[in-house]
Amino acid sequence: MILPIFIASLLFSSSYAAVQDFCVADLNGPEGPAGYSCKKPAKVTVDDFVFSGLGAAGNTSNIIKAAVTPAFAAQFPGVNGLGISMARLDLATGGVIPMHTHPGASEVLVVVQGSICAGFISSANSVYFKSLKMGDIMVFPQGLLHFQINAGRSSALAYVSFSSPSPGLQILDYALFGNNLPSELIEQTTFLDDATVKKLKGVLGGSG
Amino acid sequence: MILPIFIASLLFSSSYAAVQDFCVADLNGPEGPAGYSCKKPAKVTVDDFVFSGLGAAGNTSNIIKAAVTPAFAAQFPGVNGLGISMARLDLATGGVIPMHTHPGASEVLVVVQGSICAGFISSANSVYFKSLKMGDIMVFPQGLLHFQINAGRSSALAYVSFSSPSPGLQILDYALFGNNLPSELIEQTTFLDDATVKKLKGVLGGSG
Amino acid sequence: MILPIFIASLLFSSSYAAVQDFCVADLNGPEGPAGYSCKKPAKVTVDDFVFSGLGAAGNTSNIIKAAVTPAFAAQFPGVNGLGISMARLDLATGGVIPMHTHPGASEVLVVVQGSICAGFISSANSVYFKSLKMGDIMVFPQGLLHFQINAGRSSALAYVSFSSPSPGLQILDYALFGNNLPSELIEQTTFLDDATVKKLKGVLGGSG
Amino acid sequence: MILPIFIASLLFSSSYAAVQDFCVADLNGPEGPAGYSCKKPAKVTVDDFVFSGLGAAGNTSNIIKAAVTPAFAAQFPGVNGLGISMARLDLATGGVIPMHTHPGASEVLVVVQGSICAGFISSANSVYFKSLKMGDIMVFPQGLLHFQINAGRSSALAYVSFSSPSPGLQILDYALFGNNLPSELIEQTTFLDDATVKKLKGVLGGSG
Amino acid sequence: MILPIFIASLLFSSSYAAVQDFCVADLNGPEGPAGYSCKKPAKVTVDDFVFSGLGAAGNTSNIIKAAVTPAFAAQFPGVNGLGISMARLDLATGGVIPMHTHPGASEVLVVVQGSICAGFISSANSVYFKSLKMGDIMVFPQGLLHFQINAGRSSALAYVSFSSPSPGLQILDYALFGNNLPSELIEQTTFLDDATVKKLKGVLGGSG
Amino acid sequence: MILPIFIASLLFSSSYAAVQDFCVADLNGPEGPAGYSCKKPAKVTVDDFVFSGLGAAGNTSNIIKAAVTPAFAAQFPGVNGLGISMARLDLATGGVIPMHTHPGASEVLVVVQGSICAGFISSANSVYFKSLKMGDIMVFPQGLLHFQINAGRSSALAYVSFSSPSPGLQILDYALFGNNLPSELIEQTTFLDDATVKKLKGVLGGSG
Incomplete structure (x- = not known):
């Protein structure tokens, strides 16, 4: 032999x-x-190829009543280089994942519990949104503004997957009001008035 | 204005x-x-961006007691060109998704119900498998042989995502025994004996 | 021979x-x-490989005192498939290119006339901005919010190039307030109050 | 000057x-x-750009009467990052390169000596195989099961090229029977019976 | 069942x-x-996956005593989209494949008969060339000028593979002297004198 | 809060x-x-994202009366990984950027001052050239021979962008005559005569 x-x-x-x-x-x-x-x-x-960090609900005791728990390459090293990653979305009743983008990936979402109103806005300025029920999936093309809102009367849970191990996450309010970008620049580039900017900076911890 | x-x-x-x-x-x-x-x-x-076809359980009244329901570009046109797609895995008690590969994508799986023993084999011939509980996720690198088995006493449900809108699916037994590949060629290239090949061809509908 | x-x-x-x-x-x-x-x-x-449409200044007689003239694949068919495209930015005195993203490309800008304050915000919520003088170049990574403001007392001109023939362009205010996205959804996902949303919808032509 | x-x-x-x-x-x-x-x-x-390791025939004094000699990035560092690599196939009379996949690359084969019966199976479960004579080339799409068999009465030699510097190589029998994957898991996921699995484990050095 | x-x-x-x-x-x-x-x-x-057009020697009864026979997507439709293609090089005694580039692919060459002196020049202006014997392989990085010369006293045969189904082929002399590029432009951009340009245009069929 | x-x-x-x-x-x-x-x-x-090195004219007091100033990843580290880079072209009256290729990128050029005759040659040996005036842009597909010549009576300035942070630059004359590539090999692979090769080696500093 x-x-x-x-x-x-x-x-x-x-x-x-x-x-x-x-x-x-x-x-x-x-x-x-x-x-x-x-x-x-x-x-x-x-x-290295298994991750249990999405098994527990994120803490939704906050003003948005929601939580995003990522399993990107930084949390889940097994996906590095493989063109894919995941995250878990928990939305308590009334919970909202605020307007945001992923600069480096498209996303697909599956509703596992509850119902979620999700939508995105295209470069051509069309709006696509719908109320999703358990088992529905929705895709959000790369880099576009999108959001998810609990559309039911109980908690909602969704898993989202990304076409990159490091999709990035840019939350609009946080990007505008949660750092030291000078208020004057924000106002000039968004047409928001000074009072609104200052108020939201107060809420989101921004300075300048 | x-x-x-x-x-x-x-x-x-x-x-x-x-x-x-x-x-x-x-x-x-x-x-x-x-x-x-x-x-x-x-x-x-x-x-076009929403798909409800994963909302219902696949039919598991079959010999593998399992079903795969795809949401690839052919079923879910919204993912075309976006580098991502999904599928739903239903495993009744004792259910098995047989050894298979996706020639064009890596896969990440999340267990939504029950428990699943999942594994893959690398080019270097190492075996990686583990029993996953609800909420666990596991990644399967592109093109490698892998499998999923219901590891519990009740039904299991998982969602899988792929790093391509058209990942392909090659089920080993089906590729070997479910078509007209001549038995002689199968035997020469797999070391399986003629009786085994003929028996599995009978089960899987192959000819030749 | x-x-x-x-x-x-x-x-x-x-x-x-x-x-x-x-x-x-x-x-x-x-x-x-x-x-x-x-x-x-x-x-x-x-x-097919030459485009003269960037040779003339865009019309800056508008509220932002600025204009973007694209030479993407749709305007300049020669770049299709070549991984690159351009645009021209004209900023009159006081002109502003409002906060925006390109979902599908990184951008590099060269100041050809005047001076421009340009910046972007990263996924990690760091702010990078600087006043650029003639001849300076700046790069904006793919998909991140960024802006350009005339920083001088005369007109400014810049050429920008993109790492894609179809980079896309999502202007924040336009995406939020220039379409039929319901005010209630905007308010829930941005924390802006109803009066602000309604006012900006009025300015930008949005409904709902 | x-x-x-x-x-x-x-x-x-x-x-x-x-x-x-x-x-x-x-x-x-x-x-x-x-x-x-x-x-x-x-x-x-x-x-660094020249490799002589494919110049000598591989040792075909083995049960498959064949040998694969790779010139992947690990053996031929010059191809790293260049999207290409090679290997040499030697098939003695009766020799067989068993059913296998390359998870990360498509392959093109040229017959340099003898004749070879080569084939692959698609995701749609179609079988494509043909007897190739000297000078014929055949392409095997990425990730699909394929094989090569000496179809003549003398030795055969082929060079194969890959669309990646590190295409990987997963030989079916070796993946199933040449490691410590438990027999029970193999049987459940392949429908092979215990006697067949144990016999092939014996031949291929597997345990468990 | x-x-x-x-x-x-x-x-x-x-x-x-x-x-x-x-x-x-x-x-x-x-x-x-x-x-x-x-x-x-x-x-x-x-x-569709098999091509026999490389089985016969190209016609080397010409001034370069050599021939290139391509199996790109246009000749061999099966490679379309698969990131790979091939060509056959025949070099009679004294034969030369003149200085050329492939704008869209790296290349790997295997010497099947005879010996070949092959080389390329890098962007950093380093020269890499070597005399290759039967069985040697050499890689040529994408887009760089390279050449192959019969280095022996008999015919030489090589197969080359490319990291693209449509690598392109730009032969230097042909690009400069075999079309209607005005002599004045050639002279200004190459430092060649008018007599040389005119002479080579005569040989290669160029006008202007 | x-x-x-x-x-x-x-x-x-x-x-x-x-x-x-x-x-x-x-x-x-x-x-x-x-x-x-x-x-x-x-x-x-x-x-890290701003580069001022293109702000000053390159030194055109040389035989080509022209200068190329790159802002590739090696000079401008901020573009690394972002799929884009730039360079500045200065052409004094009579200045010429000699025939060259970028092995790893397509290029788009915008004329900022003066007028420039620019052109490229395709793999199919078609010649595309045109006199560009201020504000015109032209695209040069990846890897093809191209050139730029001052077409006016005063200095010309252009910015060029590339679809890669490291496009490479291979200047034909420099590649042929500015290194130690043996004259005999040059002559065999370009059909240039020995006197021409030796003369240009003298000018461009080549040996061998």
Whole structure:
């Protein structure tokens, strides 16, 4: 029986060649435009490909009554380089995921519990929104403003997936009012009045 | 108030420029390597971006006690060109999604109900499998053999997402025994004996 | 002299093979996720690769005292499929290009006349802005909110280039207040009050 | 003669800019999703771009009477980042390259000696196979199960090229029976019976 | 036996989803930036994936004593969309493939008969060339000037593969002297003198 | 007011996830096929995204009366990974940017001052050239030979943008005559005579 010899020689070459099957993120290594450095294959275990952090509801005891729990490459190193990631959305009654974009990915959402009104606005300025019931899925094209609102009388839960391991997340209000962007620049570039800007900066912790 | 003039001129240009925000599949148009042709933007509605076909359980009254319901570009035209798609997995008690690959995408799975033993095998011939509980997610790198088995005593439900709108699906048994690939070629290339091949061809409807 | 024979045979094959050198957009053909269909190579002339539409200043007699003139694939078919496009920014004294994103491209800007205060906000909510003088260039990463303001006492002119032939353009105010997105949804997802929303809808032509 | 000054200044900038012409793999540096780190350009020589390892026949004194000799990025660092690689297939009389996939690349094969019966199975479960004679080429789309069998009475030799520097290689029998994947899981996911699985595990060195 | 029901339902969905496994070129359909339109899957046969046109030597009875026979998407429709293609190089004794580039692909060459001196020049202006013997392979990074010369006393044969189905081919002499590019422009942009330009235009059939 | 809690938790996750918004080049870190390593986000400032090196005219006191000043990733680290870069072209009266290619990018040029005759040659050996006036833009598809010549009686200035942060630059004369490529190889692969080659080697500093 000579087969094992053949197998051993193939094993040698394929184990080298297989390095690009996956690239579990080494969060401490150098990062490049395509993602994090890869953990050494010999140290990779099944636990690198499994993530339990979406198993518990996020804390919705806040003003938006909602929470986003990400499983991007930074939280779930197994997705690094694989063109995909996930997040969990919890919306208590009345909860809202405010207007936001993902600069680097398209998103698909599945409603697992409750009902959600979700929508996005296109570059051509068309508005697409609908009330989704349990089991419905909706896709949000890359980079466009979109939102999700609990449309029912009980908690809602959705899982969202992204076409990138690092989709980014830019929440409109937070981007405008939650940092040190000078009020004058905000007002000039959004047509919002000074009182509105100052009030929202107060709420969202912005300065300037 | 002169702003509307500004807006109107921008509208004109951006409506042209926005065509690539999305490309809802026109399943009757020519298809290219990057996907289906785009439906005319003027005919696109929110219903192109929403799909309800994953809302009902697949029929698991079959020998594998399981069902896969896809929401790929062919079923859900809104994902065409957006680098993402989904499917629903239903596993009755004892249900199995047999060994398979997706030639064109990585996959991430979230367990929504029950528990599932899932695993994959790498090019370097390492095996990664684990029993997943509700809320756990697992990623399967592109093109590798993988499987899902109901690991509990009740039905299990999972949603899977893919890093392509057309990930493809090659089920091992079906590819080997469910078509007209001559038995002799199967035997030569898999080391399976003739009786086994013939028996599985009988079960899976293969000829030759 | 036998060379022409060789050349003729190579010409034959290379003229076939060369089709992918470029793909000048046929705006009337089917469109796909990668862009417009290609004009037949035999009908392509140098004028497909040259565009004069950025040679004249845009009309800045409007409330923002500014104008954006695009040379995307829809206006400049020669860039289709080539991963690049341009636009011209004119800013009269006091002019502002309001907060906006390009969902599908990064942008680089060069100041050709005057001075411009430009900035963007990252997913990590950091603000990067600076006053640019003639000859300075600045890059805006894909999908992030950014703006440009005339920072001088005379007109300013900039050319911007994009990493896509169809970068898209989503102007924040226009997306929020210039369409039929219901005021209630805007208010819920932006924390803006009803009076502000209604006022801006009035200015920007929105309904609902 | 002032030209050298011009040249020198261009040299400076272009030598910096040229780094991305190629990225010869530094197999000891960190690896990322796009491939290996680059060797310093100053240390690169023509020998990084030339590989002689495919010049000798692989050892076919084994049960499959065949050998695969790869020139992937791990063996031939010059192809790193260039979207291409090669391998050599030797098939003694009666030799077989068993059913396998390349998870990360399409493949094109050219028969250089002898004749080879080659085929693949699509996601739609169609079978495409043909007997190839010397000089014929055949393409195998990414990720699909395929095989090659010596179809003649003498040795056969083929060169195969891949659309990735690290295509991966997953040999079906080896993936199923050459590791520690528990027999029970194999049986449940392939419909093979226990005796068949155990027998092949014995041959291929698998445990569990 | 209920399995066939399961299989039939999967067949339905996967046959739809599988369209992107391959996209055999329909040379008469519209072409886009990603390649040719796809032939209907039902009309695809194994002959679309096999090409015999490289089986015969090209005609080397010409001034360069060499021939290039392409198997790009235009000649070999099966490679459309698959990121790979091939060509055959025949070099009679003294034969030369003149200095050229492939604008859209990297290339890997394997010497099947004879010996070949091959080389390329990088953006950093380094020269890499070597005499290759039978079985040696060499890679040429995308877009760089390169050449192949018969380095032996008998005919040489090589197969080359490309990282694109439509790599393009720009032969330097042909680009400069084989068309209607005005001599004055050639002279200004190459520093060649008028007599040299005119002489080579005569040889290569150029005008202007 | 509980909102800040929500914001703080989102900040935490999004600051991790946002790493791929941009990847400012760390020129001292390891480089990979996708570009340079990323500078730590915490050390990034607005000055990484702004470059003033194109603000001054290049030195045109040389034999070509022209200068190219690049703002590629090596000079302007902010563009690393963003798919775009720029350069400045200065052409004194009579100035010429000689025949060259960018192996890794398409280019778009805008004339800011003076007039420029620009052109390129396709793989199909068609010539496309035109005299451009101020404000005209022209696109040059990836990898093709092209040139720019001052077409007026005064200085000309153009900005060019590229579809890659590291487009590369291969100047034909410099590649042929400005290094140690042996004259014999040049003559064999270009049909230029020995005297011409030796003369140009003298001018351009080549040896061999």
